Amino acid sequence: MPGFPRLQESYDIAIVGGGHAGLQAGLKAALLHLTAVVIDRGPKYSRSYYSPRMDNIPGFGEGISGHALLDKQVEALRKYEERVTYVSPARASAARRSGDGYEIEFEWLKQPRKVRAKHLILAHGVVDRIPAVGGKIDPIFPWANQGLVYFCEFCDGHELPGKSVAVLGSTAYAGELALELRHFGPRSLEILTHGEPFLGDLGPAEKAELEGRLRSAGIPWSSGVLVGFDGIREKTFTVKFADGTARTFDRGFSGLGWYDMHQHLPRELGAALDPDGYVQTDEDCRVLSEKDGAPIPGLYCVGDLRSGWNQIPEAWATAERAVIDVFVQSLG
Numbered sequence: 001m002p003g004f005p006r007l008q009e010s011y012d013i014a015i016v017g018g019g020h021a022g023l024q025a026g027l028k029a030a031l032l033h034l035t036a037v038v039i040d041r042g043p044k045y046s047r048s049y050y051s052p053r054m055d056n057i058p059g060f061g062e063g064i065s066g067h068a069l070l071d072k073q074v075e076a077l078r079k080y081e082e083r084v085t086y087v088s089p090a091r092a093s094a095a096r097r098s099g100d101g102y103e104i105e106f107e108w109l110k111q112p113r114k115v116r117a118k119h120l121i122l123a124h125g126v127v128d129r130i131p132a133v134g135g136k137i138d139p140i141f142p143w144a145n146q147g148l149v150y151f152c153e154f155c156d157g158h159e160l161p162g163k164s165v166a167v168l169g170s171t172a173y174a175g176e177l178a179l180e181l182r183h184f185g186p187r188s189l190e191i192l193t194h195g196e197p198f199l200g201d202l203g204p205a206e207k208a209e210l211e212g213r214l215r216s217a218g219i220p221w222s223s224g225v226l227v228g229f230d231g232i233r234e235k236t237f238t239v240k241f242a243d244g245t246a247r248t249f250d251r252g253f254s255g256l257g258w259y260d261m262h263q264h265l266p267r268e269l270g271a272a273l274d275p276d277g278y279v280q281t282d283e284d285c286r287v288l289s290e291k292d293g294a295p296i297p298g299l300y301c302v303g304d305l306r307s308g309w310n311q312i313p314e315a316w317a318t319a320e321r322a323v324i325d326v327f328v329q330s331l332g
């Protein structure tokens with residue numbers, strides 16, 4: 001019965017995270033006749049869950065939603081229940097080296113559980129910062145679900161030609177993102193800082209330099225506090241400000257970056273992080289040690305959590321690399 005799989009005491013591979021990368025790692029493990037457990041908090045915590053249409057997924061020329069693609073991946077994995085245990089909703093809280101493998105602690109059905117595996121694949125992604133109004137993040141979800149507010153330049157930049165775009169954010173990241181989005185030919189770009197001081201994360205010289213580039217590019221910024229959104233029926237992104245005014249854009253674009261880079265488990269395991277905070281690996285996705293830069297035995301990282309380009313085809317490719325490496329190692 002789905003939701004109540006039988007947990008074995010130990011596996012060839014434990015996979016933390018069952019988004020696009022973790023599910024592919026589980027499938028590949030099954031196909032290579034390895035045993036695996038996929039511990040997943042739930043599909044709604046995958047980054048793609050709220051994406052209504054993704055256009056770069058091979059085999060889906062008309063596009064596919066993140067939600068539908070996750071369902072397909074889960075369905076594919078469930079065919080191999082004899083080799084792969086899919087445990088969801090379950091949240092991993094700790095992982096440590098133990099003997100010649102790993103021990104992972106997680107909570108499942110409100111019970112603390114432990115499982116052992118020879119190899120551990122970290123696939124628990126990263127979490128976007130969601131624009132909040134009045135301290136709440138839900139007001140923007142209808143616009144995100146309708147594809148009127150975007151979060152990923154590589155995923156949705158191609159939707160911008162001829163559109164007026166509000167970039168939400170106040171940091172250098174938002175400024176640089178606005179400059180990069182010009183590549184896609186929007187009609188206009190404007191940065192909305194939502195009451196935050198613009199470029200407060202930069203020193204005076206860097207701030208002046210970036211402001212200069214934005215001015216030259218004709219990209220203004222404004223600091224009004226957002227109090228709500230409107231225009232969903234008209235398929236526009238209308239922003240309401242605290243002073244009672246409102247502005248209508250064709251699209252919104254988050255320039256807020258990450259809310260949580262999920263560094264807790266990688267740090268606990270001694271992983272090296274790159275300057276942006278992603279886990280560093282070699283080409284086979286073996287995690288590099290913060291101590292000496294050498295691969296940590298049996299430890300892999302795939303998908304968005306790993307230093308890379310945060311796309312689903314890359315999540316799949318890295319999952320394949322990691323599991324094939326486990327397979328090759330296990331042949332001796």
Ligand SMILES: Cc1cc2nc3c(=O)[nH]c(=O)nc-3n(C[C@H](O)[C@H](O)[C@H](O)COP(=O)(O)OP(=O)(O)OC[C@H]3O[C@@H](n4cnc5c(N)ncnc54)[C@H](O)[C@@H]3O)c2cc1C
Nearest residue numbers: 017019020021041042045047048054092125303304310312
């Ligand atoms: C709005 C939006 C649109 C996007 N559109 C596209 C697109 O068009 N094309 C494209 O290629 N990419 C797109 N992306 C990027 C894509 O979603 C990510 O690259 C992809 O989801 C990465 O896969 P992942 O498995 O690494 O992480 P995720 O898919 O985010 O999955 C991580 C999983 O880990 C689980 N998890 C987290 N913490 C724990 C824990 N402690 N214990 C157990 N489980 C845990 C979560 O429940 C989740 O299922 C989009 C992203 C966003 C936000």
